[in-house]
């Protein structure tokens with residue numbers, strides 16, 4: 529059988545290929561010399577499978593796609609408060625290279641525009657790190673996100689540095705407001721090196737998949753940054769990643785994303801997939817023309833908009849039945865799937881509505897593969913309250929998705945850990 533997903537991706541590339549609108553990023557001479565016809569797309573699943581079509585192994589510079597990853601590293605290295613004190617999280621509605629600061633706070637609006645990203649670069653590594661250590665930290669960190677050792681393109685870096693007047697102006701503005709407290713030129717140099725890291729479309733998909741996978745690289749298994757950091761980064765990508773096109777993007781495509789002026793574009797869909805495209809011609813916002821078209825198509829073809837989710841609560845309760853009869857009758861509530869707040873609320877309601885008359889109640893978690901913290905507490909609370917109502921409660925939990933109830937959680941909850949339905953206490 530021919531592989532289904534690469535065929536679909538190749539067809540999508542074929543459809544956007546004739547569109548040669550847009551321009552190469554001319555303000556960096558080395559990028560203006562790039563091959564404008566390059567075109568590639570890769571999908572990386574959270575378990576490390578890559579499906580691709582086109583030029584997915586051609587290296588190009590990461591440019592602004594480094595911004596969310598450097599932001600993640602700064603948050604992980606310094607903690608939230610020092611980073612938030614210097615860089616906001618509000619969409620600016622302005623171009624990526626706008627020379628502007630937030631009124632009131634005097635911070636750059638967000639870490640996705642250059643003013644924010646230059647500041648973020650200065651916050652990578654342990655406090656007190658020098659310029660060389662920061663660049664090393666960023667290169668190591670980006671490599672960990674990609675799951676392989678990345679290198680820099682010295683020529684693109686030199687080419688950009690020779691024309692970095694605007695970023696230098698931004699950095700001097702930041703220095704004059706004490707957002708930067710060190711040599712403005714050295715920070716721009718480090719930031720430009722960060723932008724010059726070479727990646728392929730395949731790498732970018734894997735980096736996006738690492739964000740989608742709660743910060744764990746699907747190939748190496750390394751927890752690159754904490755989960756809490758990933759949530760922050762994806763949120764900012766969703767609201768600010770596409771600069772002054774962010775509102776359109778969020779409504780039309782709805783995938784946390786980031787573009788770069790070399791033509792890369794990533795999208796990261798939490799818990800699901802990392803996507804990357806590569807096509808160097810840019811629209812007036814600095815976003816890849818064919819990349820944006822591809823993402824619009826993927827989002828609508830495959831229902832990838834973050835606000836479009838399968839109905840969660842409904843399927844959690846697999847069955848609610850009585851086994852046996854008479855005084856030994858057993859009420860069995862069988863749960864399934866992944867359970868979060870909405871799912872647990874559904875179970876709470878079911879128990880209240882059923883008001884089981886039986887004296888023995890089993891909550892069967894055999895088919896539950898994941899349960900988050902709030903849902904776990906709610907299930908234990910259901911069990912506890914049932915015991916207070918004089919029920920004997922059994923938690924059938926062979927995979928130990930919930931911990932043993934504390935003694936105070938009601939002495940009469942019996943946890944059944946053996947595998948399989950057959951371990952349900954017989955009626």
Ligand SMILES: NC(=O)CC[C@H](N)C(=O)O
Pocket residue numbers: 590591592593624625642688695720723787788789790814
């Ligand atoms: N949007 C981008 O990719 C811009 C990155 C580029 N290095 C710059 O700072 O101008």
